[in-house]
Amino acid sequence: MRCAESLRVQAYFDGEVDAVSAVEIERHAEHCGECRTLLKDLEQVRAALRRSAAYAHASPALRTSISRALDQDGAAPVQDMRERDIRGPAAPTRRIRPFWLGALAGVGASAVAVACAFLLVLPRLGNPLIDELASAHVRSLMPAHLIDVVSTDRHTVKPWFAGHTDVSPVVADFEPQGFRLMGGRADYLDRQRSAVVVYQHGAHVINVFSWAGDGRGLPADVSRNGYHFVFWKSGNLDYCAVSDTARDELLSLVRLLQDLGARDRGE
Amino acid sequence: MDEKRARFEAEVLPHLDAAYRFARWLTHAPADADDIVQEAVLRAFRGFDALRGSDVKAWLLAIVRNCHSTAFRQRQRRAFVPLPEENDAQYGYAMRSNIPDPQDESIRRDERRTLEKLIAALPEEHRTVLMLREIEEMDYRQIAQVTSVPIGTVMSRLARSRAALKARWLLETAGEPRAVR
Ligand SMILES: [Zn+2]
Numbered sequence: 001m002r003c004a005e006s007l008r009v010q011a012y013f014d015g016e017v018d019a020v021s022a023v024e025i026e027r028h029a030e031h032c033g034e035c036r037t038l039l040k041d042l043e044q045v046r047a048a049l050r051r052s053a054a055y056a057h058a059s060p061a062l063r064t065s066i067s068r069a070l071d072q073d074g075a076a077p078v079q080d081m082r083e084r085d086i087r088g089p090a091a092p093t094r095r096i097r098p099f100w101l102g103a104l105a106g107v108g109a110s111a112v113a114v115a116c117a118f119l120l121v122l123p124r125l126g127n128p129l130i131d132e133l134a135s136a137h138v139r140s141l142m143p144a145h146l147i148d149v150v151s152t153d154r155h156t157v158k159p160w161f162a163g164h165t166d167v168s169p170v171v172a173d174f175e176p177q178g179f180r181l182m183g184g185r186a187d188y189l190d191r192q193r194s195a196v197v198v199y200q201h202g203a204h205v206i207n208v209f210s211w212a213g214d215g216r217g218l219p220a221d222v223s224r225n226g227y228h229f230v231f232w233k234s235g236n237l238d239y240c241a242v243s244d245t246a247r248d249e250l251l252s253l254v255r256l257l258q259d260l261g262a263r264d265r266g267e
Numbered sequence: 268m269d270e271k272r273a274r275f276e277a278e279v280l281p282h283l284d285a286a287y288r289f290a291r292w293l294t295h296a297p298a299d300a301d302d303i304v305q306e307a308v309l310r311a312f313r314g315f316d317a318l319r320g321s322d323v324k325a326w327l328l329a330i331v332r333n334c335h336s337t338a339f340r341q342r343q344r345r346a347f348v349p350l351p352e353e354n355d356a357q358y359g360y361a362m363r364s365n366i367p368d369p370q371d372e373s374i375r376r377d378e379r380r381t382l383e384k385l386i387a388a389l390p391e392e393h394r395t396v397l398m399l400r401e402i403e404e405m406d407y408r409q410i411a412q413v414t415s416v417p418i419g420t421v422m423s424r425l426a427r428s429r430a431a432l433k434a435r436w437l438l439e440t441a442g443e444p445r446a447v448r
Binding site: 010015044046058061063065070203204225 | 272275277278281282283284285286287288291301304305308309312313321322323324325375378379382383386397398400401402403404405406407409422423425426429430432433436
């Protein structure tokens with residue numbers, strides 16, 4: 001009974017099709033009531049899930065426990081290794097809960113091997129700017145590193161940058177569009193000061209870095225380690241938005257910021 | 268701290284919350300999720316030397332899934348008990364500076380409870396792809412990597428879980444004026 005295009009329509013909704021297919025699918029939906037309904041349903045389900053799903057966080061107790069377990073694991077002496085060889089692989093000595101004893105002992109290593117197998121071929125990207133952006137983004141996710149000035153009001157964030165960086169980026173709250181302004185932060189990129197505007201999108205943090213452009217070209221957009229990097233220029237500033245949110249979601253924030261930048265400059 | 272540990276903390280631990288959320292959807296029980304995540308992180312650490320570049324988040328979540336299915340096979344499934352509020356308060360940590368408007372709060376709480384029940388009722392392989400897509404916002408390729416199925420399967424599971432959720436949501440909220448906006 002379903003329209004034969006329904007999976008493609010879903011792929012379009014998920015931002016998984018190229019521009020040409022997108023146009024085709026939009027044209028199809030104009031004439032297919034079923035697919036129009038489908039698009040509306042997809043949007044409703046997404047909105048309800050993002051509104052209501054519990055964005056649970058790992059508890060401090062779990063973090064502490066993991067950190068302790070890693071200490072023990074990393075400090076495992078050579079002697080320990082030898083003992084393990086003698087006793088065979090199924091000798092987990094550091095389980096936190098007896099429940100897991102045995103359950104995960106033998107199988108895990110091969111599971112990891114399988115998980116690793118198809119990752120080995122991918123090389124690390126060597127652009128130093130992307131490396132810096134990646135580590136600045138990751139640093140920001142550590143507790144207390146995220147925000148210097150906490151505010152959902154751009155009239156607070158923008159003047160704060162004036163006093164703390166040489167950079168005056170576009171700042172706005174886009175809560176209705178799903179991007180909530182959380183605040184701002186000063187950071188260093190390529191040895192110069194940069195302004196970072198922080199947004200929250202569902203369970204995800206988005207850092208929008210900006211720094212004084214020097215006319216050099218920007219790297220191409222890239223995805224790495226589960227993070228997406230989107231670059232653009234606006235006025236005399238270079239921008240990069242970084243997040244593990246979906247790429248199409250990140251692009252919609254970038255478009256909002258680009259439009260705002262163009263309006264600010266009176267274009 | 269040695270170099271491997273430092274690199275691991277920088278590249279893998281930022282995805283700990285995602286791993287924890289994923290484990291919560293797999294297990295329903297917060298304490299089990301803690302165990303699975305801890306086990307998965309240790310395994311990830313041991314396998315980390317072999318990892319060069321690539322999608323760390325999808326890699327970590329694939330290990331979480333493997334740890335869960337291993338544990339799951341090893342024991343009888345506990346009867347599912349919907350998460351009570353206290354458990355959320357104890358184990359769930361709200362998003363930083365996400366201060367909801369108090370008026371919205373009770374509506375959201377009702378909606379959340381209904382949705383959690385409906386999500387929990389989905390078959391695990393459907394629930395998994397749905398949450399990876401809508402909450403973790405992973406793309407099809409990443410979801411395929413985490414769940415070890417072809418992209419075509421990801422697409423059909425997504426379609427089915429979304430349709431099922433929508434249909435049950437309509438049933439559940441029939442007669443409530445503010446149900447479907
Ligand atoms: Zn159609």
